[in-house]
Amino acid sequence: MEEARFLELIQTFQPMLYKISRIYRKSREDQEDLLQEIIYQLWKSHRSFNGSAQVGTWIYRVALNTALADFRKKRPPVQYPDQLPDMGTSQEEEDNREARLINALQQLPDGDKTIIMLYMESLSYKEIAAITGISENNVGVKLNRIKSKLQNILSNGTE
CATH class of the missing domain: 1.10.1740.10 (RNA polymerase sigma factor, region 2, helix turn helix motif)
Structure with a gap:
């Protein structure tokens, strides 16, 4: 190359x-x-x-x-903040959402971070499987579990 x-x-x-x-x-x-x-x-x-x-x-x-x-x-x-900042203007709101998502992603185990990040990059299950070395079916199962973890973190602040 x-x-x-x-x-x-x-x-x-x-x-x-x-x-x-x-x-x-x-x-x-x-x-x-x-x-x-x-x-x-x-x-x-x-x-x-x-x-x-x-x-x-x-x-x-x-x-x-x-x-x-x-x-x-x-x-x-x-160290994670005890409380998220108040939502403000549209740009501030968008920045806060992104910051909350990054904060939630950082709380995931390394393997989960990898899978959800690849999913967020719009890679197919097949591509994620090829990169991570797990089966396509396992990718789907893991993604469902990771999404649930993220929802809990975003809702409650913890896994």
């Missing part, structure tokens, strides 16, 4: 890479560090990409494996 193609792929998948960094890291600085580490790992391994999987699947695998490895190494103590 040539350098120009690599840069094009990073540009194409940048929103997804950013979402991964937001879910696995809390502070802006840590998110940026993780994003850089993911891109570095993609660069290191791009020459060995042999096309046995789709490019998107390969990028997801490298990004998620890097996030999980990095997260385990640098796991900071997590």
Whole structure:
């Protein structure tokens, strides 16, 4: 894969890479560090990409494996707010919803974060199964359980 193609792929998948960094890291600085580490790992391994999987699947695998490895190494103590801020204007409301969702996603176990994030990226069960190494049926079962967990977290603040 040539350098120009690599840069094009990073540009194409940048929103997804950013979402991964937001879910696995809390502070802006840590998110940026993780994003850089993911891109570095993609660069290191791009020459060995042999096309046995789709490019998107390969990028997801490298990004998620890097996030999980990095997260385990640098796991900071997590402190969640006791109360969510009051809803305000339309933009504030949208920002608060996004912040609540990110906060809820951060409370999920690593495997659940991976599956729901891929689902939120509109990947099919088949694609999620290929990336995670579980069966399509298991993806469906796990997604239903994860959605229930998220509803509980968003409603009650806890799993």
